[in-house]
Amino acid sequence: MSFLMFLNTDLLVATVRLSTPITLAALGATVCERAGVVNIAMEGIMIIGAFFAAVTAFYTGNPWLGLASGVLAGGIYSLIHAAAAISLHLDHVVSGAVLNILAFGITRYLMVLFFGHPGTSDAIPSFLGDYQFAVPLLSKIPVLGPVFFNQTPIIYISFILVIFLAWFLKHTRTGLHIRAAGEHPLALETIGVSVYKIKYLAVFISGLASGLAGAYLSIENNVSFTEGMTNGKGFIALAAMISGGWSAAGSFLSALFFGFADALQIRFQVFRIFHVPEELFIIFPYAATIIAVAGFVRRSRPPKADGVDFIIEKENE
Amino acid sequence: MTGNKTGTKVRSEREHMKKALDLISVLLLAAGAVYYLGGSFSGLAALSSGAALYLFNIYYFQGKEKTLSAVKKYLSRLIVPLIGIAAAVVSGAVIMLLTGYDPIESYTALFYGGFVKNWYVAVLNATPLIFTGLSIAFAFKAGLFNIGAEGQYYIGAMAGAWLGFKLELPPLIAIILVYAAGSFLASLWNFIPALLKVKTGAHEVITTMMFAHIARYLSPIFIRAFGGDPATSTHPYVTWELPESSWLLSFKSFIPDANYRLHTGILIAVAAAFFVSYVLENTKTGFEIKAVGFNKEAARVQGISVGKNIFIAMMFAGALAGMAGITQVLGLDHKLFENLQAGYGWNGISVALLASNNPVGVIFTSLLWGALDAGGQYMARTTHTPNSIVEIIKGIMLFLIVAKYIYIYAARLIKKKKGGGSV
Amino acid sequence: MKKGIRLAVLIIAAAMMLSVASCKKEEKKAEEKKLLASMATDVGGLGDKSFNDGANQGLELVKEKLGADVKVVESKQQTDYVPNLIGLAEDGSDIVFAVGFLMEQAVKEAAKNNPDTKFAGIDIWAGDGDPSNFMGILYKEHESGYLAGVVAGMMTKEYASASPKFNDKNVVGVVLGMFIPPVEKFEVGFIQGVKSVNPDCKVLSVTTGSFVDQAKGKEAALAMIEQGADIVFQVAGLTGLGVIQACKEKGVAAIGVDVDQSAVAPDTVLTSAVKQIPRTVYLAVEAVKNNTFTGGTKVYGIEDDATGISPFHEFESVVPQAVKDKVAQVTADMKAGKIKIETTRAALGM
Amino acid sequence: MIECCPYPPYEGNEKRGIMEEALETGRPILETRCITKQFPRVLANDEISILLNKGEILSILGENGAGKSTLMNILYGLYRPTSGEIILKGKEISFSSPRDAIRAGLGMVHQHFMLVETLTVTENIILGSEPSKGGVIDYQLAKKQVLEISELYGLHVDPDEKIENLSVGLQQRVEILKALYRHAEILILDEPTAVLTPQEVEELFRVIRALRDKGVSIIIITHKLEEVMAISERVYILRRGKLSGEGDIKDLTKEELANMMVGRDVVLRVDKKGNGKKKEAVFFIEDLSVLKKGGNALLDSVKLDVSPGEIVGIAGVDGNGQSELSQAVMGLVKIDKGSIRLNGKEISTLSTRERIDEGISFVPSDRQRDGLVLEMSISDNIIIGRHDRKPFVRSAGRINHREIRKYAEKLAVDFDIRTPSVSVSAASLSGGNQQKVILAREFSRSPVFLLLNQPTRGLDVGAIEYIHSRIMEMKQKGAAILLVSLELEEIFALSDRILVIYEGQIVRELKTNETTDYEVGLYMTGGRKKGSLNDGK
Structure with missing residues (x-):
């Protein structure tokens, strides 16, 4: 058997599929942190997004409505983080941790209400995976064609979002304001832009993106919602964003790296290349991330005012 | 001359008496705590009489004002948490009503189950939480987020089980050695994250979390290595039982009516909390860690090594989280299960935050969390309310207690109202 | 502000009235003593589409057929096991089920302390020293796995032309959740079954490390399908839903686990390697009702109809008679004890 | 109403x-x-x-x-x-x-510039008033507009440069442009000269007058x-x-102004009497270089010495190597070349800790960032650095809270720190009192060598007077003092000799009583050809 026969296009396609939820959540986190709000709540927001996407798709039979409601639910849920961290001046990490805890309680509670049983939802009648679409011509390009141009809707959205958000941060007014809010919020406030509004917006955007990541899991990659189906992906996204140097493109590449490592370990198992316990394969992507962080990723700088509370009128001047 | 001498004598007598009374009240408090944690409610009586004696002591020797200010001091610390708990309970009730459950019946079951009926379960739940909570709180003090406490917990549990098998020593010595060596191994689990943090600046949130995943998947390999032959053993996916010499003492051995599962790990946890508190408040190491945590730059300028203290904090945090695993294995299970949903690392974050990273506070928040979990189970069993409502209530509680700014807003609002009304 | 307070007061008052009202209703309870059967799940909780749900279905069956009251409580952490089991006993249960091998120690303790209540443990073994009011229930998962393997082994090669779902690569796969005893027995049985009818067949195997990660399950199955697997056996709980989804998308066949999973994707699920937990739960309760309950271990297998494979449903016409005959023959041999099936990877030299 | x-x-x-x-x-x-x-x-x-x-x-x-x-x-x-x-x-x-x-x-130029360092000049100027179409910024137009305005008012600056690469003077220029870009008719300048050289101040005044001539009304806030x-x-x-x-x-x-401002007569003159003749120098820096990661020098072959009882002032525009110099002396940055000696002992290889032990005290320029741990108590801040020494610590690393409190209370009186208690957090103090806490800590160590970096930044006249007098006291006691300051007034008021630092090099050495602030200012901006050090002597 050829030792490296699994290094094929399918590996890359699998990489993209595995990294999509991570990419989306990491993109959202990038916007959020560029505006100076630390976000560790992606895991919780994703699970909320996944749940509402599945519920809506289940009851309406329309996965596109499910997509919309999952995204929106993520956005709305993230506003709790915005309110807590920005208006109530709660430590951002604390607020994020609370949101993660709450999300699991809420979905479990609602599972029983909506489906009458916990665990996994009933299968939705139609899912976004049915809308796989090959871009004419482009999908014929060897290797890259199937990887980037013959995919399902949310995967396309994630590609577009990477480019869009990188462009958005660089070239739009709001993007400029977001970057300024994370570096020097007072400078922004003093020229008449409300820092609070910008931060709220950034958190909301991150919520939408994480909600989309959740929707991907429940109604595009699969056809039902399962409690805990995010399985730590939100935190991997956090790692991807940090090792991606707080940039859209960097987050995408880091997420791809993790997805690649994960796809690779599955193939290691399929080919049973090493005779060691399976758990060692499962560990592989995590270990690879540590090595990548230690070896390749240099000290990248977070936005200067990341996680710093912003209060305009000081109590004791 | 003589008068002066008598004065001194009287004073010293009073001093002695005060000291003696103080000692008695501390002993009462300690004994009460031990009994209460042992599941015996007679401990509550000892606790309250100890507290009363303490206050009486202040009143008798220092006067009314001091007493009042002491009472005030303790009450003012409690007021925000109590409001937060009350508000969360009310929000929970509203949710239950909206979704068709009976709040009064549910809460009765929740609190009766958590604090009375199954109080010993609350204590069992709290024991590992105190350790992981301490671990996270301690790292927070140094400005680090030990998000991977869960991983150190697994390492501690594995180390505890392994050493428990390997060390064939008399009981007490075996336990001490298991704790020492096991927590050392768990602290080593944080060595690479600490090293990377200091040398390359790699964020500890990434590294400790990745290491947590790794530890989690190592535990099944470990269990298979130390478990019986799956084909013949009675319990194939659990390790063998530890020799009794490495079991922790159970409360039943000195409180006859205690639940037989309740072990003295909780006392070790409480002692650890006081120890951590002591280290932070009264040692130069604690001083340096706090200085580094609050302001790295200023600490560096004063010749305090930031790297060294990050190392100390990470390793110590690892050891504390490891002790949670050790205690669970030596005290409760006496073997290592494949239990990948333990979640003690995660809940440790909650209890640490809830206690504002105060080590002694962690004891109380862990007990509260443990009681809510135990009560939630009781509630789910005796009523129809699903116990996921408890998770929601816990989340709301966390918000309302930690978001102190809510109270500042509220105070301002009330003030404004009053001000506006009078004009 | 004041309005807000008033509103809050109103809500609270309303809440109290409501609850008082509901309390009163419940006071008038029927006095007659019904049989009460109850269970405590392990930390996996309900909705695992595996043993917890299986036991729960058993209780539903009991409720329906024996008219008994049932009660289910979900455990959240290990420390909950004993209080939940004892609590259920104190609630007047006639029999309490402990579900999952993690609860072994707990259920034996509970049984010891509540000698008047019967206890049963799913996937738990009872030894000589164990109390007589405790019954351990084990299953021969490897038998189900073996039968599923026989079907897979034949369909992937000999009868591959029966449906476009199958190819000529002679490869099948197994996706595992976490590597725990019942999972291992299913897998090992499956491999032996495949090899018994198709010695050259390649059996791929991937452990995902989770019972809830659908995406991971799907990816594992896809990786196998890429390598030519045309039948994938999932032993991964909810993760397995992703496996079935992958097979559905790629147009290959899947084999379900624990319960008949045909309903998940009728056109994809060839059959399921089942484990009749509901039935065994029902039997245990029935024994209590008839006062025939005895302690010790009860190992259910093919002879009790507790293991085996589910009907082919939509594949009824696809699966040739030869395969059905073979299944029937193997089943008969198993019942007759003619087939020795290993239960561990170690025994297979893996 | x-x-x-x-x-x-x-x-x-x-x-x-x-x-x-x-x-x-x-x-x-x-x-x-x-x-x-x-x-x-x-x-x-x-x-x-x-x-x-x-x-x-x-x-x-x-x-x-x-x-x-x-x-x-x-x-x-x-x-x-x-x-x-x-x-x-x-x-x-x-x-x-x-x-x-x-x-x-209205337009405002804040004392602490409201500029986002990682953004370009253009981005900073247009921030909040971006020329855009449908939310997309038209950078071409923006750049053109910026260039036009800077042309109109004679305020030249590279529109594509990042703020972090600009000098303070240029940053201020960007701030003014920012206001003008928004068509400010009224321009408020908050302490605009605080960090400028005399030459830059003159340039600023020229700009201000030009703006006035174009019809802009200007408010200058200053002390x-x-x-x-x-x-x-x-x-x-x-x-x-x-x-x-x-x-x-x-x-x-x-005088009338001073009287109205302070309520009494102010004498910002310190009695600069030395204690006799110059002694042998105790502190030497030779050939000290610190390189940036890219390779260009932040400090370039710096050489200086300080004698006991002498104050040497380092004058320079912010960002010319002052902070690297103090960091190098304290061992907070890796040096690439050179030696630092105190009392004849090479200290450049020692840790910060050991340097402090050798008798170096340091007052950092940013008291909140480098000087104090704001969340800790005043007493802890007073003993930090000696928190592991007797009598503040008993055996086995146990802290002696009683001794610390006693000591802190004594120093609080000595250094006139106004606080209800030494156990309140340092954050609750005013800026002047915070600085006194730092002085109390550093001066009470009886240092051989004292490094002061902007010791009076942002303080009011009363506090400045007090701190200056304490510095002179240290001089009398025989400490060798190196004073880094951006305020020429302060350099002239305190130092015996002035070294001018420019782009990481000591470009001039001057005797205080033989030079003028104008001359120093010239060197500070690299105005004259970099002469060798000996020219000044």
Whole structure:
């Protein structure tokens, strides 16, 4: 058997599929942190997004409505983080941790209400995976064609979002304001832009993106919602964003790296290349991330005012 | 001359008496705590009489004002948490009503189950939480987020089980050695994250979390290595039982009516909390860690090594989280299960935050969390309310207690109202 | 502000009235003593589409057929096991089920302390020293796995032309959740079954490390399908839903686990390697009702109809008679004890 | 509405005619009436009424903490006044955010620049008023506009450069451009000269005058008397939140201004008597270089020495290697070359800890970032660095809280730290008292060598006087002192010798009494060809 026969296009396609939820959540986190709000709540927001996407798709039979409601639910849920961290001046990490805890309680509670049983939802009648679409011509390009141009809707959205958000941060007014809010919020406030509004917006955007990541899991990659189906992906996204140097493109590449490592370990198992316990394969992507962080990723700088509370009128001047 | 001498004598007598009374009240408090944690409610009586004696002591020797200010001091610390708990309970009730459950019946079951009926379960739940909570709180003090406490917990549990098998020593010595060596191994689990943090600046949130995943998947390999032959053993996916010499003492051995599962790990946890508190408040190491945590730059300028203290904090945090695993294995299970949903690392974050990273506070928040979990189970069993409502209530509680700014807003609002009304 | 307070007061008052009202209703309870059967799940909780749900279905069956009251409580952490089991006993249960091998120690303790209540443990073994009011229930998962393997082994090669779902690569796969005893027995049985009818067949195997990660399950199955697997056996709980989804998308066949999973994707699920937990739960309760309950271990297998494979449903016409005959023959041999099936990877030299 | 006389009688001011005169000319553009701002604990502004005429340069003079900045922040919409009104071009207005103020034609250059360091000049200038189509910024147009304005006012700066790569003077220029870009008719400059060299100050004044000639009305907030005299036409003086005087510059003397500002005569002259003749130097730096990651030098072959009882001043524009120099001395940055010796011992290989033990004390420039752990108590901040020494620690690393408290209380008295208790957090102190905590810590170690980096930054006159006197006391006691300061006034007031640092090199050594601030300023900006050190001697 050829030792490296699994290094094929399918590996890359699998990489993209595995990294999509991570990419989306990491993109959202990038916007959020560029505006100076630390976000560790992606895991919780994703699970909320996944749940509402599945519920809506289940009851309406329309996965596109499910997509919309999952995204929106993520956005709305993230506003709790915005309110807590920005208006109530709660430590951002604390607020994020609370949101993660709450999300699991809420979905479990609602599972029983909506489906009458916990665990996994009933299968939705139609899912976004049915809308796989090959871009004419482009999908014929060897290797890259199937990887980037013959995919399902949310995967396309994630590609577009990477480019869009990188462009958005660089070239739009709001993007400029977001970057300024994370570096020097007072400078922004003093020229008449409300820092609070910008931060709220950034958190909301991150919520939408994480909600989309959740929707991907429940109604595009699969056809039902399962409690805990995010399985730590939100935190991997956090790692991807940090090792991606707080940039859209960097987050995408880091997420791809993790997805690649994960796809690779599955193939290691399929080919049973090493005779060691399976758990060692499962560990592989995590270990690879540590090595990548230690070896390749240099000290990248977070936005200067990341996680710093912003209060305009000081109590004791 | 003589008068002066008598004065001194009287004073010293009073001093002695005060000291003696103080000692008695501390002993009462300690004994009460031990009994209460042992599941015996007679401990509550000892606790309250100890507290009363303490206050009486202040009143008798220092006067009314001091007493009042002491009472005030303790009450003012409690007021925000109590409001937060009350508000969360009310929000929970509203949710239950909206979704068709009976709040009064549910809460009765929740609190009766958590604090009375199954109080010993609350204590069992709290024991590992105190350790992981301490671990996270301690790292927070140094400005680090030990998000991977869960991983150190697994390492501690594995180390505890392994050493428990390997060390064939008399009981007490075996336990001490298991704790020492096991927590050392768990602290080593944080060595690479600490090293990377200091040398390359790699964020500890990434590294400790990745290491947590790794530890989690190592535990099944470990269990298979130390478990019986799956084909013949009675319990194939659990390790063998530890020799009794490495079991922790159970409360039943000195409180006859205690639940037989309740072990003295909780006392070790409480002692650890006081120890951590002591280290932070009264040692130069604690001083340096706090200085580094609050302001790295200023600490560096004063010749305090930031790297060294990050190392100390990470390793110590690892050891504390490891002790949670050790205690669970030596005290409760006496073997290592494949239990990948333990979640003690995660809940440790909650209890640490809830206690504002105060080590002694962690004891109380862990007990509260443990009681809510135990009560939630009781509630789910005796009523129809699903116990996921408890998770929601816990989340709301966390918000309302930690978001102190809510109270500042509220105070301002009330003030404004009053001000506006009078004009 | 004041309005807000008033509103809050109103809500609270309303809440109290409501609850008082509901309390009163419940006071008038029927006095007659019904049989009460109850269970405590392990930390996996309900909705695992595996043993917890299986036991729960058993209780539903009991409720329906024996008219008994049932009660289910979900455990959240290990420390909950004993209080939940004892609590259920104190609630007047006639029999309490402990579900999952993690609860072994707990259920034996509970049984010891509540000698008047019967206890049963799913996937738990009872030894000589164990109390007589405790019954351990084990299953021969490897038998189900073996039968599923026989079907897979034949369909992937000999009868591959029966449906476009199958190819000529002679490869099948197994996706595992976490590597725990019942999972291992299913897998090992499956491999032996495949090899018994198709010695050259390649059996791929991937452990995902989770019972809830659908995406991971799907990816594992896809990786196998890429390598030519045309039948994938999932032993991964909810993760397995992703496996079935992958097979559905790629147009290959899947084999379900624990319960008949045909309903998940009728056109994809060839059959399921089942484990009749509901039935065994029902039997245990029935024994209590008839006062025939005895302690010790009860190992259910093919002879009790507790293991085996589910009907082919939509594949009824696809699966040739030869395969059905073979299944029937193997089943008969198993019942007759003619087939020795290993239960561990170690025994297979893996 | 609270009744308030628009022209309250000022303490000791009889020259009310100007106000009325100004009103009569009918060209006031901005007016405040009885502005009061009450913070929870401080009355920052107490019924302040001022008036700005179109096209004039107005100064607002006052010490730190007199309420100048608060007043300007109210004008700019950052704070809302507790009471009082603002009248702009004859209409009463109320700003709810800076946006309103900007729309109304106000621009502000803050003392601490409101520039985002990672963004380019253009991005900073257009921030908040971006030329855009559908939310997309038209960078081409923006750049063109920026270039046009900088051309118009003669304020040249590279529009594509990042702020972090610009000198302070240029950053200020960007700030002014930012205001002009928004068509500011009224420009408020908050302490604009604080960090500039004399040459840069002159350049700034030229720009200000040019702006005035183009019709911009300007308010300068400052605590420097000389500047008020040099640039402005009219002045208001604030003291403790109240107006304490106002008038035409031509009618006022410096002494009168000083008196109105502080309430007493100020002598910013320190008795610079040395203690006898110069001793052998104890502190040497030779050939010291610190390289940036890219490779260019932050410090380039620096050589200097300091004798006991001597104060050597390092003059330079911010960002020319001062902070690297102090970091190198303290061992906080890796040095690439060179040696540092104290008392004949090489210390450049020692840790920070060991250097402190060798007798170096250090007052960092940023007291909140490098000097104090704000969350810790005053007593902890006083003993930090010696927290592991007897008597503050008993055996086995146990801290002796009683000793610490005793010691801190003693130093709090010695150094006049005003606080209810030494156990409150350092964050609760005023800036001056925070600085005293640092001095108490550092001076009480009886250092052989004392490194001071901007020891009086942002403090009011009283605190500056006090700190200067303590520094002179240390000199008398025989400490060798190296003083880094951006304020030439301070360098001249304290030091015996002046070293000028420019782009990481010591470009000149000058004797204080043989040079002028103008000459030093010239070297600070690299104005003269870099001569060798010996030229000065």
